[in-house]
Amino acid sequence: MVEGCAVVTAPRLVCPYHAWTYALDGRLTGLPRADTFPGLDKSEHGLKRLPTHEAGGLIWFSFDESADFGEAETLARDFEAFDLAGQHLFRRRTHDVRANWKLIMDAFLEGYHIQRLHAGTIAPFFKDGVSTADAIGPHQRSAVGREAGHAALSSSDWATLRSAITYTYQMFPGTVLVVSPDYINLMVLMPQAADRVLVEDFMLIPQASATEKALAHWERGWELLDGGAFAGEDFRACELGQQGLASGSLDRLTLGTLERGIRSFHDAVDRALTPRTG
Template sequence: MEYIDRKKKLGEVVSIMMDYVENKKTHQTEKTMTVPTRSYTDPAQFEAEMERIFTKVPLMLAFTAELPNNGDYKAMEAVGMPILINRDKKGQVRAFLNVCSHRGAPVAEEGHGNCPVFVCKYHAWSFGQDGRLMGVAEQSTFGKVDKAERGLKQLPCEERGGMIFVCLDPEGAIDLDEYFQGYLGDFEDLDFADWHYVGSRTIHGANWKIAFDGYLEGYHFSSLHPETIHPRTPSNCMHYEGFGPSMRIGFPQHEIKNLLKDVPKEEWGTRENYGYDFVRILFPNVSIFVAPEITQVAQLFPGPTPDKNRTVLNYLRRDPPRDEEDAQALEQFCDFFRNVTYEEDYVIGMEIQKGLESGAHEALIFGKNERGNQYFHEWLNWYVAGDDTAPKPEM
């Protein structure tokens, strides 16, 4: 029933987007919104975002497809913190700080692997898949150690819809149903957990919000992407839906009417990529574009200073490569998407960073047609304010 209801809802959105294209309209809100320039440059603002958002909310840090087998692990850095995610011998996923309890060295090298035990390369202390301290090298000379008190520091973690979410606060908690308001059903419908992980590319850019703002609107397609995106997708033609602080952005294609003219209206919601596309935004830092050839999932990690971000572009596909030729084609798709994202979006983002730091203007302005940007900044401001009684913004 939930699947049918979601597809019906998507079909209603498709009908709205078709009207947008036919009548040259877009989703609009009631007024414009200004954001202080210092929001992108101020160290105090940056620290507040790290403390009140990135260490508190569920962050999508890995995919089920990255850890398909028992014993698989992924070691990574997220906003300056060393993270270890693993799947134990019973298939359960856990997350830890990748920090040995002896002298603080990592217990796993950054990247992917498979092992039954994590061994610190510094002094060879060993830890189980559940984070328990299993062995102290040459303990007879080291002295007494309470192994129960010296395990890896565990982080709240949950696997849903083919994605693995982690809270970077060891004392925090995760409630994905409350946080995503049913949005993860999209990924369950896509059978995202069964997809193939192709690989990733890393790019660097300006303040994380400058970069993220670019994922939230298509107002710039004709001017910034005249040869890559605009031939498929009209500029300034978007539809927004909110799910808690996250959102789904609909982008109709120029040919939406022709591509769907022979498709029964009740099936429009099943035709993603054929007449329309969606960009799925997971607050605070993930953008997902599902395409027929390959899917790009951008994870934006702020820092290490306010003027910089590190973006990991992950690539997945429904099926694994059929042969070597297909595998090479997938790698070429990864490079193409990476190049477009960096050369057409991130380069101008770094120019914007310089412009904001110049002090030319005290505030930026988001138009009535840029509702996604407004929605994102409303939620961000709500979290940073830390006021539990503040009204949560609606779409």
């Protein structure tokens, strides 16, 4: 119905195949050659409505019509502290990654790889192995210690805490939010095949750049993460991992104590895919 990831503003939705037309509330409003559908009641052929909920600056939806979004409200309290809803979109880019979407999620569920994979980019900013995590339903949130030092951990000021901790939220099934000291990256995963995923990365900053100096600062942050750590390292490693898995030569994967989030995530995927009974 809507192709691509670009923002679209239109008074109606038109199917590109047969040109059935829908209002923005999902009602079927018109169709070519209506005479070939005798007795068709347009009111019974609208788009499927999914439950939605706005919380913490994000719009949440569920395929479960009985969803109560209680977990979203829990996470929203964190996002409100970061003023997620008040952020300005600085840059966005869509990456075409030749890997299974779950490998991308795995990369943001552990800090074990930071000092190794990211040695040339972001590793100097972080303490090795200083991290903690918890779960809110199927979602996870983690905190990774930065080189800024532990003195800031006694502060109640979010800006000070963000200088010492990078907060990451893995929202099930395929969204990642990374809170750096002065900007936020939101990544949305859109699987295209078993071995291909589109990753749309949004960089959010407190306000639009007012000076050339500010613009240069945000550009450096964008290229460091999106162009360097994410595309050049994380996504590349995922593609190599996909090749290894596709070879069929691996009979097991070994996870350490810094990678428990990966196990929890895959357990949640298994539960979501298990048919409900009773």
